[in-house]
Amino acid sequence: xxxxxxxxxxxxxxxxxxxxxxxxxxxxxPRHTFHAMFGAVIAQGRDYRETFQEFQPGFDLYAERxxxxxxxxxxxxxxxxxxxxxxxxxxxxxxxxxxxxxxxxQTVRAGRILRALxxxxxxxxxxxxxxxxxxPDPEFFRRVAxxxxxxxxxxxxVGDRCDNxxxxxxxxxxxTALVHRGPWATIQWGRPEALELPTFRIEDLAELxxxxxxxxxxxx
Numbered sequence: 001x002x003x004x005x006x007x008x009x010x011x012x013x014x015x016x017x018x019x020x021x022x023x024x025x026x027x028x029x030p031r032h033t034f035h036a037m038f039g040a041v042i043a044q045g046r047d048y049r050e051t052f053q054e055f056q057p058g059f060d061l062y063a064e065r066x067x068x069x070x071x072x073x074x075x076x077x078x079x080x081x082x083x084x085x086x087x088x089x090x091x092x093x094x095x096x097x098x099x100x101x102x103x104x105x106q107t108v109r110a111g112r113i114l115r116a117l118x119x120x121x122x123x124x125x126x127x128x129x130x131x132x133x134x135x136p137d138p139e140f141f142r143r144v145a146x147x148x149x150x151x152x153x154x155x156x157x158v159g160d161r162c163d164n165x166x167x168x169x170x171x172x173x174x175x176t177a178l179v180h181r182g183p184w185a186t187i188q189w190g191r192p193e194a195l196e197l198p199t200f201r202i203e204d205l206a207e208l209x210x211x212x213x214x215x216x217x218x219x220x
Contacts, residue, residue, distance in 0.1 A: 008159035009104035011182025089205035141172035175199040
């Protein structure tokens with residue numbers, strides 16, 4: 001049975017369109033050009049951070065984040081950046097008696113924002129900066145498993161990437177749900193791993209409560 005659901009952040013709960021647009025502005029690159037290069041880098045199986053190197057060789061993402069903060073233009077997101085069904089889906093899952101968590105590759109600053117947005121809605125908020133381990137490192141998923149008060153096989157990890165979310169979560173012994181949105185899922189959706197690895201393939205989070213209920217009913 002699925003007793004706990006843990007969500008990735010970017011392109012799972014949060015629409016990152018606006019934020020990546022601000023990175024294009026920071027680099028002085030037209031937004032459509034930045035987005036096109038971003039998609040090309042992902043399609044080639046490269047790390048998305050290499051996108052920045054294409055426009056500015058030697059680009060240090062950590063240092064530039066600090067520069068943006070000092071300039072009064074920090075990376076940020078808020079209620080308006082959440083996908084529209086996030087709140088109602090979390091409420092339904094909670095109503096169904098599921099333990100809920102959020103865990104993703106996020107900075108300390110992002111962790112503070114997540115706690116402000118979701119501290120009353122979920123049981124766990126964990127970030128890669130908190131844990132000193134980033135996806136797809138198995139240590140990240142060990143941290144998730146350690147934080148959830150159920151067996152690892154009773155945890156459903158929800159994300160938008162086969163490489164960072166679905167494959168390593170499955171290798172850790174978790175069930176998985178691949179949500180079809182954002183650049184990674186759009187590019188990976190028809191690939192064999194996206195068809196074969198996830199426990200569920202969903203268009204948005206509103207599909208999760210019924211999918212989980214059906215899965216749990218069939219497991220009795």
